[in-house]
Amino acid sequence: MNPVEAIKRPVTRSFEFLDQCWQELKKVHFPSGKETRAATIVVIIGVVIVAFYLGLVDKILSWGIEKILTVHDRNLG
Numbered sequence: 704m705n706p707v708e709a710i711k712r713p714v715t716r717s718f719e720f721l722d723q724c725w726q727e728l729k730k731v732h733f734p735s736g737k738e739t740r741a742a743t744i745v746v747i748i749g750v751v752i753v754a755f756y757l758g759l760v761d762k763i764l765s766w767g768i769e770k771i772l773t774v775h776d777r778n779l780g
Contacts, residue, residue: 734742
């Protein structure tokens, strides 16, 4: 491979890559504003439900561990 081809090949491959990227981007379906809002609302509701569930589990486990440690502390004293 001569020096000129060594320089041209990466440039040519880069342009081919960018062309292929552009062709793929043309196939992408970008959501409308309405679809984006609907998906955002679903995510927010899901996060609130999971946060409530984890908070409830945390409270229950904290209460249970506190009871166990309190009973254990009384038995030692």
